[in-house]
Amino acid sequence: MKYGVVLPLSGIEGDVERLVEFAHIAEEEGWDGVFLEDYLVYWGMQGTTYDPWLALTAIAMRTQRVKLGMTVTPLPSRLPWKLAREAITLDHLSHGRVILGFGLGDPQDLHFGEVADPKQRAGMLDEGLDILAGLMSEQPFSYQGAHYQVNEITFRPGPLQKPRIPIWLGGFWPHKAPARRAARWDGFCPAKVPDEHGDGYIKPADIRAIASFVEEQRTSPAPFDLVAGGHSSIGDPAKARAHVEPFGEAGATWWVEFVLPDPGETEEALARIKQGPPA
Numbered sequence: 001m002k003y004g005v006v007l008p009l010s011g012i013e014g015d016v017e018r019l020v021e022f023a024h025i026a027e028e029e030g031w032d033g034v035f036l037e038d039y040l041v042y043w044g045m046q047g048t049t050y051d052p053w054l055a056l057t058a059i060a061m062r063t064q065r066v067k068l069g070m071t072v073t074p075l076p077s078r079l080p081w082k083l084a085r086e087a088i089t090l091d092h093l094s095h096g097r098v099i100l101g102f103g104l105g106d107p108q109d110l111h112f113g114e115v116a117d118p119k120q121r122a123g124m125l126d127e128g129l130d131i132l133a134g135l136m137s138e139q140p141f142s143y144q145g146a147h148y149q150v151n152e153i154t155f156r157p158g159p160l161q162k163p164r165i166p167i168w169l170g171g172f173w174p175h176k177a178p179a180r181r182a183a184r185w186d187g188f189c190p191a192k193v194p195d196e197h198g199d200g201y202i203k204p205a206d207i208r209a210i211a212s213f214v215e216e217q218r219t220s221p222a223p224f225d226l227v228a229g230g231h232s233s234i235g236d237p238a239k240a241r242a243h244v245e246p247f248g249e250a251g252a253t254w255w256v257e258f259v260l261p262d263p264g265e266t267e268e269a270l271a272r273i274k275q276g277p278p279a
Contacts, residue, residue: 001248003277004033004256006071006229009055010048013266016055022259022273023059026066029276033067033099034059035256038074039109053086060094067097071189071227071256072170074105075132076124077114080148083128084135088159096160101189102129103170103178122177123147129167129185136164168225173206176213183217187225189256201230204246211251229256232278234271240278 005026012018023034036056042049056068068090073083091098104121105114115121127145134141134150138158143150159165168187171178175193182188190210194200207228218224228247232240232255244255255278261269 001244001252001279002032002067002254003030003279004035004067004254005031005259005273006035006037006256008260009037009039009042009050009052011050012261012269013263014048016050016058018266019050019055020058020062022270023066024062025270026273027063029274030279031066031273031277033069033254033256034063035069035071035099035101038070038072039106040077041109041111043108053090056098057090057093060090060097063094065097067099068094069099069168070101071229072101072103072168074109075102075128076121077105077110077112078128080128080131081135081150084132084155087132087165088136088155088157091159091161091165092157098159098161099166099168099187100132101168101170120147126181132167133164166225168227173202173210179210179213180217183214183224184219186222187227187253188214189227189229189254202228204228204250207247207250207252225253226251227254227256228252229258231258234268234275237275237278240275244278 007019007022012022026034036052038052039049041047052070060068087100104125110116124147127147131143131148131150135155136159140152140154142152166186168189169182169185170189172193173190179188190202192200192202211226232243247255259269259272
């Protein structure tokens, strides 16, 4: 299993340079990936929000090894061809370390007249994914869909990663449609439909069920990533390992630690990063 950290799009105490520094420290402490969420207006820090693509570019310049990605970009609210150009550029600047994560997006992040209907957004997501893959092929590509049209064009350069940058999908389990969509691509980073107590964290039993479902749906022999995330113990590495190990045993290939400090929690967040992965 690999281990990543999710850092806040609001920066650290609102400071984007400290966000980049935290990512650099995460690499030094042995983490395998640094991930950002993608909002136009972030839910934390009273709406303080930085652009995730520019932030990941800055992180790419301060790191050498860690994977860099989004968990996840609301593709129906973005232009697929603009995302393709941004992702390819970042893949070159990071020397092939990018992972792309996409989903429908959160309803509370629809501020600018975007399409809100979930079924229409699902159609836009599927078409957008096809367009991204086509534009990353470095071959002549055209597309005529219900939501998007692309006249024949060739994007150059293509990404360093071949045949394209890995694509993960996000979505809520136990809804089957997001997992079925993810099975057609390279990975799934699921959230959980909250239970009657408001608990929305994925459990090892959920990972086991998702792994089984995805295996039934997969038609490609290529590797597939299954991502679990949450909070492991601070100050007790053995307890942190004990918390995370069952996820790996259930089939998760990544654990992502949520390091999303509210104001006043910076030192605790830094301590969790410096404690290192729960490996």
